[in-house]
Amino acid sequence: xxxxxxxxxxxxxxxxxxxxxxxxxxxxxxxxxxxxxxxxxxxxxxxxxxxxxxxxxxxxxxxxxxxx
Amino acid sequence: xxxxxxxxxxxxxxxxxxxxxxxxxxxxxxxxxxxxxxxxxxxxxxxxxxxxxxxxxxxxxxxxxxxxxxxxxxxxxxxxxxxxxxxxxxxxxxxxxxxxxxxxxxxxxxxxxxxxxxxxxxxxxxxxxxxxxxxxxxxxxxxxxxxxxxxxxxxxxxxxxxxxxxxxxxxxxxxxxxxxxxxxxxxxxxxxxxxxxxxxxxxxxxxxxxxxxxxxxxxxxxxxxxxxxxxxxxxxxxxxxxxxxxxxxxxxxxxxxxxxxxxxxxxxxxxxxxxxxxxxxxxxxxxxxxxxxxxxxxxxxxxxxxxxxxxxxxxxxxxxxxxxxxxxxxxxxxxxxxxxxxxxxxxxxxxxxxxxxxxxxxxxxxxxxxxxxxxxxxxxxxxxxxxxxxxxxxxxxxxxxxxxxxxxxxxxxxxxxxxxxxxxxxxxxxxxxxxxxxxxxxxxxx
Numbered sequence: 001x002x003x004x005x006x007x008x009x010x011x012x013x014x015x016x017x018x019x020x021x022x023x024x025x026x027x028x029x030x031x032x033x034x035x036x037x038x039x040x041x042x043x044x045x046x047x048x049x050x051x052x053x054x055x056x057x058x059x060x061x062x063x064x065x066x067x068x
Numbered sequence: 069x070x071x072x073x074x075x076x077x078x079x080x081x082x083x084x085x086x087x088x089x090x091x092x093x094x095x096x097x098x099x100x101x102x103x104x105x106x107x108x109x110x111x112x113x114x115x116x117x118x119x120x121x122x123x124x125x126x127x128x129x130x131x132x133x134x135x136x137x138x139x140x141x142x143x144x145x146x147x148x149x150x151x152x153x154x155x156x157x158x159x160x161x162x163x164x165x166x167x168x169x170x171x172x173x174x175x176x177x178x179x180x181x182x183x184x185x186x187x188x189x190x191x192x193x194x195x196x197x198x199x200x201x202x203x204x205x206x207x208x209x210x211x212x213x214x215x216x217x218x219x220x221x222x223x224x225x226x227x228x229x230x231x232x233x234x235x236x237x238x239x240x241x242x243x244x245x246x247x248x249x250x251x252x253x254x255x256x257x258x259x260x261x262x263x264x265x266x267x268x269x270x271x272x273x274x275x276x277x278x279x280x281x282x283x284x285x286x287x288x289x290x291x292x293x294x295x296x297x298x299x300x301x302x303x304x305x306x307x308x309x310x311x312x313x314x315x316x317x318x319x320x321x322x323x324x325x326x327x328x329x330x331x332x333x334x335x336x337x338x339x340x341x342x343x344x345x346x347x348x349x350x351x352x353x354x355x356x357x358x359x360x361x362x363x364x365x366x367x368x369x370x371x372x373x374x375x376x377x378x379x380x381x382x383x384x385x386x387x388x389x390x391x392x393x394x395x396x397x398x399x400x401x402x403x404x405x406x407x408x409x410x411x412x413x414x415x416x417x418x419x420x421x422x423x424x425x426x427x428x429x430x431x432x433x434x435x436x437x438x439x440x441x442x443x444x445x446x447x448x449x450x451x452x453x454x455x456x457x458x459x460x461x462x463x464x465x466x467x468x469x470x471x472x473x474x475x476x477x478x479x480x481x482x483x484x485x486x487x488x489x490x491x492x493x494x495x496x497x498x499x500x501x502x503x504x505x506x507x508x509x510x511x512x513x514x
Contacts (some may be wrong), residue, residue: 032360039361
């Protein structure tokens with residue numbers, strides 16, 4: 001499932017559960033997920049453990065959902 | 069009496085052991101400070117004054133009988149209210165936990181008591197430790213003792229405020245993304261996150277089981293070490309002294325969004341350390357920009373797994389913002405959790421590589437000053453930044469990698485708000501990190 005599809009389904013589900021107000025947080029998580037998936041270690045064609053410099057597209061970052 | 073409240077355990081312990089100061093006097097000094105400061109700061113959820121007085125009397129009787137328990141004999145300490153103390157509620161600062169009473173001490177609390185510590189109370193925190201500001205608590209926000217309009221940091225905000233003001237001599241906190249180091253830096257105390265797994269998390273309400281750490285907040289590196297030696301079950305036996313006298317400084321990424329006053333204070337410290345003979349060279353974590361997405365996907369997944377039953381059963385007992393973030397966390401896909409776990413291994417390897425041939429890494433603990441209570445964004449340079457992302461920016465990497473990290477105070481800003489220096493050591497070498505931190509602390513105090 002790509003991130004756009006995931007986000008659409010998550011927003012729909014949250015709204016059905018009466019949690020439509022969490023949409024901005026879901027969008028923030030989607031930005032983090034896009035960044036995560038863009039990281040070069042996910043590419044099975046990259047040899048080794050992906051310790052090379054990250055690809056340029058993995059550097060675009062949105063606000064995090066944070067933890068502690 | 070209140071002069072005791074500013075002394076370190078290292079200074080007090082010999083006075084207690086030689087019976088020049090009694091544990092009862094120390095407990096009374098702390099309780100008096102709680103009476104004086106806590107109505108404003110809200111650092112404690114439960115003050116166990118009666119049991120502390122009884123325990124202090126027992127500790128004094130033991131010494132009169134020639135029996136000393138150890139390094140913490142008669143020392144009043146507090147415990148973050150996420151950790152079980154037998155017979156007391158473990159609220160996690162949440163209405164979700166109402167009615168809970170711990171049936172047994174967490175093993176780390178047992179160890180503290182065995183070493184003679186007197187538990188004086190349970191400290192306020194960000195609800196379920198899921199936040200960095202300590203303002204989302206069922207018991208109200210904790211306030212920073214240096215400016216009560218500001219956050220003390222979190223999630224162990226009550227512990228840091230209590231140590232900074234002398235309401236206790238030290239405290240135990242937890243740290244999943246920085247929750248010991250962030251409040252310690254914001255309140256001007258020392259805070260140690262040991263190597264992952266060294267201090268048992270049994271009897272501690274979990275947040276993220278592969279990221280959770282337990283450690284001390286104290287007034288000096290020596291005090292943090294005394295406590296760590298008591299509560300660690302796998303304390304390393306590695307060399308204690310700094311062997312290389314070389315530190316790494318990861319500027320890229322970490323210094324890109326940084327309050328100018330903190331940058332200036334940090335640069336002064338670097339110059340002083342270099343002047344003392346330490347070699348400090350710049351290093352790079354190649355995947356530093358991936359820290360935040362990797363961290364979020366792990367902490368969200370693991371927190372959601374723990375909280376799902378309670379979110380379904382009593383959602384309205386959570387504070388609003390914590391509930392919202394936990395509900396969002398439930399939408400993380402398993403495949404993204406797996407990607408994040410792979411990313412964590414990459415980052416762990418990169419941190420280990422830059423530590424090679426160096427004693428430690430140094431960087432600011434926080435990129436911003438303690439933010440106003442309730443603020444969600446803060447001005448840094450030309451832009452507005454999210455408070456929570458900023459507070460986690462320097463610390464969360466070392467929860468992912470499990471490396472030990474400590475913060476020590478290095479002065480204040482023009483607003484008289486504390487600034488912290490974070491020192492990061494080798495995995496499994498917390499003792500060596502503490503030796504390096506003690507060297508730096510001593511250098512900066514001369």
